[in-house]
Amino acid sequence: MKTWRVLLLGFGTVGQGVAERLRDGATELAAGGLDARIVGVIDPALGSIASAEGLDPGQLLDLANRSGSLRDYPGATLAGSGADAIEAIDADVVFEMTPTNLVDGGPGLQHVRTALGLGRHVATTNKGPVALAWSELAELARANDVQLRCEGTVMSGTPLLNVCDGGLAGAGVYGVRGILNGTCNFVLSRMEAGVDYDEALAEAQELGYAETDPSGDVEGWDAAAKVAILGNLVLGGALTLSDVSREGIVGIGKGDVRSAARQGTRLRLVGSVRAVDGTVVEPKVGVEELSLDDPLAAVCGPANLLTFETEALGPVSIAGPGAGRAATGHALIADLLTIHRQVGS
Amino acid sequence: MKTWRVLLLGFGTVGQGVAERLRDGATELAAGGLDARIVGVIDPALGSIASAEGLDPGQLLDLANRSGSLRDYPGATLAGSGADAIEAIDADVVFEMTPTNLVDGGPGLQHVRTALGLGRHVATTNKGPVALAWSELAELARANDVQLRCEGTVMSGTPLLNVCDGGLAGAGVYGVRGILNGTCNFVLSRMEAGVDYDEALAEAQELGYAETDPSGDVEGWDAAAKVAILGNLVLGGALTLSDVSREGIVGIGKGDVRSAARQGTRLRLVGSVRAVDGTVVEPKVGVEELSLDDPLAAVCGPANLLTFETEALGPVSIAGPGAGRAATGHALIADLLTIHRQVGS
Structure with missing residues (x-):
């Protein structure tokens, strides 16, 4: 059994979710022939440590939650940050889990570039690098004979991108269409129940679905990044975020929602992209008025659902969580x- | 690129679906590193032929549809049937696509036994062998270091079993629950629209959803076989069909459907099985009264949907076709x- 030496970039919600999955699912993973050893954790708040012998996921979680610092981990060496640390820590795979920056990719983009350039496989939950610089990064991965994977960028750990490589391979997927942002769907669902937009958004923030600055969600940026990622990973495109036609839910009022209901329809923020003769076309996010028998119309609250259009199977839909600690940890x-499986043991 | 020599057992709807996928998706499959060559076809009606150089899928389809016989395939040798033919034709993998027999497994069970015993990988769409003799066959596959796969036995080619090996591996799946029989779901849906049971069943037969003898569907046998398969393949059980508690839709009247509707619920034939502390428990099929916010209640007509209960992701649902030529062909x-991918190229 090959031991995979894993470097964690970020030990917030997602990084801790990974540690929990490794702690709780170790037996199941070992049964699948996988042995993963955390050889380093780099976190701006909790500190950065490394150990070639491996860091115990349970002990990392204890330290993070009890002392708010990883620096006291017995026997670990202190590590630096950024590119230097990625280079210094000998890992097979880097989990890039820093926050998404959709303007210029932020530190995450540099992390991914550095890691791939060093010949490390990368798995990331960070939408920035994949939505903004996919072509460059995919080429860098190819040139270094390593993989760049990003299941966690769309619907957290719900199996989507790994299904396209797996059970849907050979089925002729030619389009995707989905409810990709839980905050917007929650707000629209609450407005259907008669709640005002502002009130619904405040509820979403209270429940932890929306950020303090919700513009990334309600202006459609988050869903647009996911459309770019799906267009690239599922359909073989070379999209960046700016290629995606984008509309959010800002400006939708209770009147619009009520008028849709009167006509037996529902408003949903839908992201979609298709391929025609091998060319990726019409990547877009927008509010659509859906008939009630559309599976996307049935998605209520913060839920997510993606439909693959395929030649062999017709539409195949997958519904699952769009966020969450364990769910996103599972993605990695x-x-x-x-x-x-693909590189071999 | 490894060439996989494939023997087709059966060249009816499913076998022809395979040939169509190989003909139409050859480029896509080659891009995934797969080269498949049909080295034999065994069919009781169309005849049995073999060719070590490979049989062209398009030409096989033409012959089957134009002349109703494969025997005129230029350059092919005539083959026998059953175990002798499986032994005589040198193949890497056998696609077992003969009709399901849930009483004793029928010829399909013998085919699978023979093929595994000869060290051939097997992919099957035949529920009989897997629902009746999984433990024996899985052991035989292990002993001969080959795989026995059966994606097409549940929801045709909709990715389910391959997702458990793929994107859901490590997610801690502990239960499955689904609408697994399209005929029953169609009949219940039509009864909701005010149609009588007998009339709805006749419609299902006209539309090709139900067999001339619909007892396998309406008495719950088909769904029960799928529950046994899911319990074995997804949860690691050792179930046979007789372990599954089974109830069909026979005896459900319009009054029952109407009374459910008055209470804001829907009747659905649900199959389910769970694992508790590694033990597979409560495999069952029965009519359940579901609240309208249950995703299974939203499944109407001949559609199928399966929900995986997982530790990491909560519920993940996959909806897709339950039957169809191209869809089932894709399963193989x-x-x-x-x-x-798993055995290596």
Whole structure:
């Protein structure tokens, strides 16, 4: 059994989700032939440590939650940050889990570039690098004979991108269409129940679905990044975020929602992209008025659903969580398992 | 690129679906590193032929549809049937696509036994062998170091079993629950629209959803076989069909459907099975009264949907076709791709 040496970039919600999955699912992973060892954690708030012998996920979680610092981990060496640390810590795969920056990719983009350039496989939950610089990064991965995977960028760990490499391979996927932003769907669902836009958005923030600055969600940026990612990863495109036609839910009022209901329809923020003769066309996010028998119309609250249009199977829909600690942590484990299978043990 | 020599057992709807996928998706499959060559076709009606150089899928389809016989395929040798033919034709993988027999497994069970015993990988759409003799066959596959895969036995080619090996691996799946029989769901849906049971069943037969003898569907046998398969393949059980508690839709009247509707619920034939502490428990099929916000209640007509209960992701639902020529044909291609990935090229 090959031991995969994993470097964690970020030990917030997602990084801790990974540690929990490794702690709780170790037996199941070992049964699948996978042995993963955390050889380093780099976090701006909790500190950065490394150990070639491996860091115990349970102990990392304890330290993070009890002392708010990883620096006291017995026997670990202190590590630096950024590119230097990625270079210094000898890992097979880097989990890039820093926050998404959709303007210029932020530190995450540099992390991914550095890691791929060093010949490390990368799994990321960060939408920035994949939505903004996919072509460059995919080429860099090819040139260094490593994989760049990003299951966690769309619907957290719900199996989508790994299904396209797996059970849907050969089915002729030619389009995707989905409810890709839980905050917007929650707000639209609440407005259907008679709540005002502002009130619904405040509820979403209270429940932790929306950020303090919700513009990334309600202006459609988050869903547009996911459309770019799906167009690239599922349909073989070379999109960047600016290629995606984008409309959010800002400006939608209770009147619009009520008028849709009167006509037996529902408003949903839908992201979609298609391929025609091998060319990726019409990447877009917008509010659509859906008939009630459309599976996307049935998605209520913060749920997410993606439909693949396929030649062999017709539409295949997958519904699952769009966020969450364990769910997003699973995404990285799933990506590592795919790398393990594809690269060989 | 490894060439996989494939023997087709059966060249009816499913076998022809495979040939169509190989003909139409050859480029896509080759891009995934897969080269499949049909080295034999065994069919009781169309005749049995073999060719080590490979049989062209398009030409096989033409012959089957134009002359009703494969025997005129230029350059092919005539082959026998059953175990002798499986032994005589040198193949890497056998696609077992004969009709399901849930009483004793029928010829399909013998085919699978023979093929595994000869060290051939097997992919099957035949529920009989897997629902009746999984433990024996899985052991036989292990002993001969080959794979036995059966994506097409549940929801045709909709990615389910291959997702458990793929994107859901490590997610801690502990239960499955779904609408697994399109005929029953169609009949219940039509009864909601005010149609009588007998009339709805006749419609299902006219539309090709139900067999002339619909007892396998309406008495719950088909769904029960799928529950046994899911319990074995997804949860690691050792179930046979007789372990599944089974109830069909026979005896459900318009009054029952109407009374459910008055209470804001819907009747659905639900199959489910769970694992508790590693033990598979409560495999069952029965009519359940579901609240309208249950995703299974939203499944109407001949559609199918399966929900995986997972530790990491909560519920993940996959909806897709439950039948169809191209869809079931894809199941075997998907299984071959999984074998290709797991066994190596």
